[in-house]
Amino acid sequence: MARSLVDILTSHASNQPDRTAYRYLVTGDSGGEIQDISYGRLAARSRAVAAWLQERGLAGSRAMLLYPPGLEFICAYLGSLSAGVVAVPGVPPRGRSQNHRALTRMRRLMADADAQVILGGREVIAALGTMAEHLPELAEITCVATEDIPDEAAGSWREPDLTADSVAFLQYTSGSTSAPRGVMVTHGNLLDNERVITERMGHTPDMIAEYDHELFVSWLPVYHDMGLIGPVLNTVYLGATTTLLSPLHFLQQPGRWLNAVSRFRPHTSGAPNFAYELCLKHATPDLLDGLDLSRWKVAFNGAEPVRAATLRRFTETFGAVGFRREALYPCYGLAEGTLMVTGATVGVPPTLIEATETGPHAGAEDAAAVSSGRPGAGTTVVIADPERQEELPDGEVGEIWVGGASVAKGYWRNALATRETFRATLKDANGANGVNEANGQDSGRKDRTGRFLRTGDLGFLRDGELFVTGRLKDLIVIDGRNHYPQDLELSAEMSHWSLRPGCTAAFSVDGGGVAGGPQDDVAGEQPVIVAESAPEAAGEAEKVIDLIRSAIGEAHGLSVRDVVLVHPGTIPKTSSGKIQRRASREAYLAGTLAVVGAPATS
Incomplete structure (x- = not known):
């Protein structure tokens, strides 16, 4: 063994x-120079x-x-x-x-x-x-x-x-809410998570043979867990072949990713949600004419909020060249769990909970909650009350806790943070049955004893599937009501064509006054929206700001304190593409945002 x-x-x-273990597209172009290694x-x-x-x-x-x-x-x-x-x-x-x-x-x-x-x-x-x-x-x-x-x-x-307990590498977290920490990933963690990825993504021996060993196409940075543990290491784990290209080459011409999928015809390829949006933005007739995406079986989408609108539009646009809705594969993971925690079911469309069931976006299909799938075998997912540390029933939002052999050893040279994050225990271990009686599928919720990883992410379970709703520390509380920044950001982005998907930050500030922002006498926390806007819409800044205010007021019943439009590419993000809301808030408070439209006043 x-x-x-x-x-x-x-x-x-x-x-x-x-x-061939790996081939690398030197120029990013499928027809250009290729380096490979056996x-x-x-x-x-x-x-x-x-x-x-x-x-x-x-x-x-x-x-x-x-x-x-x-x-x-x-x-x-x-x-x-x-x-x-x-x-x-x-x-x-x-x-x-x-x-x-x-x-x-x-x-x-x-x-x-x-x-x-x-x-x-x-x-x-x-x-x-x-x-x-x-x-x-x-x-x-x-x-x-x-x-x-x-x-x-x-x-x-x-x-x-x-040994299984020997540390293989330190994966430094991208720091969306705190200073980077080195996650100690052991050799045992790696092997277990590769097993989980293999099982959840359907990487069976028969599949590998059917695809002639063509497993992944990836442009994801290899210094980040999503690009390393998935495409690079699952390839070695299975003895398959993967095609790689530079992240910069993808960003320069997003169509290069799809061209590589079309040419090398892998089973699996994916990226954060923003990458699918970039492909949609560059989906010219010339690009579409040269594509065949009919063999793409698993199009994984993770590392940032998965948008129902993106899934719909990507399927509609690229369905003409063979892409199937069943290939869409939302998933959830984090460095502290080595990588993968949950994933969709291969060959089955993603599970959506329509907005009429989830609240403020009533009737808005594109605002539906998207399931991140089920835990891998041997992985336990629990939704816990972050204060009482007790398990919550299905449908209730709480902190996502994870148990299993993929959970990393802890943080490098940080015993306190390791104890707080990796050593959580449930105060009431009498959890629900681990088998969903409705469909007989393992929900990953069997073991309630032992230690859990506190992810800091919020979500809920429904019929054994995980729905991620936001970050615990990013939660906005206004007048005693909880609001998830992702919901506010989505409402803002849907209000005008010029607002860039996945490039909006929602956070709250105290009502007492802000450098560069409006001054008022309203006590308590108030929401602020900072959004990247296309340069060609600079002359419509006031109109866009008004539309954002109206959209959030109508959908969430909130009066927005301030809306700021900023230049593209200036909202702080982590290396995996997650919005750094805390950094955005600090820039707002310091008056250092790259504003393209004058901030509106209340």
Whole structure:
């Protein structure tokens, strides 16, 4: 039985050395230059990196991985694991143009992880050499371009002594509500979550054979859990083939993603909701004419709120080229759970709860709540009252708690946060039956004993399916009523064509006065909306603001304190595309928002 992905890679290299593990689209274009690597070559390069680390006595230490998109990161990541070194994926620097915020994050991660070595591509290592004055700690850290490690080094590789509890890597959280923390993901966590992904996404041996081993197409950043644990590591876990392209190449031309899916015909591909919106925005007749999406079986959508409107429009637009509604696959996960917690059922359209059932958007089909699916086998999902820490019945909103072997070990060198987040217990463990009597399906709600991960996310269960409603700390409470910022943001975005989907922040401020905002004598918290607006609508700013106010007043019964329209791309987001509402609120209070329309006054 495999103890780690290292054992699995060794097996693939022996049994299918010539099979392509990954191909990389160098220019992002399916018809352009392609680099690929076989399982035999992947194992050899990983062992060369591992041997280099072992010879320098670095087993057990932390190695920061700084790579541009491409295949070298994968060799370094698997090389670190093969050496018994804890990998720390990071965002590579961009030379002298690196901004202050990115440098601050890099410094924080290097210090927190106590990294003793930096592995990177040649250009990255060269760029680090020019940044000594900004990162003086580099003087104490060994930096190496792994391309320069010779193949012959693999001959001295020694198999590491790994157990299920050995830490494989630190996944630093993207920090949507707090400073980044290093999640300790063990080898056992990785294997269990790959099992969950495989089971929930239907990655069976028969499917792999049917698709000729073409498993994923992905442009997702590999330094983030969604791009790493899913497309990259599930490929190694199953011995399949995956096509990769750069996130930048996707953002430049979103059609490249769909072209790659059309050409390489994988079973699975996906991204956060905003990526589907970008594809819709660029869905020209020329793009559609060249696509065939009929083989796309799992189009996963996670990491940020899944919009019913996006699912509908994507199906309507790309149904003409073979995309099926049954391929839509909302899912939910987080770094602290390694990645996947719940996922839809393959081949079944997503479950929606119409707005008439959920409240303020009565009659608005596009505002329906979207199910994130069911837990994987062995994963327990509980909805708990965050204060009383008692389980809530189906349909009631509370904090999402998760149990199972995929739940990570804790936060690196942060015992207090680990105890608060990873060691929760239910005060009343007499939960509901773990089997849904209506359909006989396991709801993932059997075990009520033991410790749970407190996700900080809000949601509810219905017929065994999870519906995510927001973040606990982002909850807006006005006059004793709870309002989810996602609901306010959706109402705002639906009010005018110029408002960019997934680029609105709703939060509350005290009524006593704000720098750059209106002043009044109203006590208590009041909602504020900050929304990115298309530049061509700058002349309609007042009209757009009025429409936002009306939409939120009508749908939620709220009087909005302030509405601010800002330039595209200026609302703070995490590396996974989640809105940073706290950072947006701080910018609003400081008067530093990039305003394109004058703020309206109450």
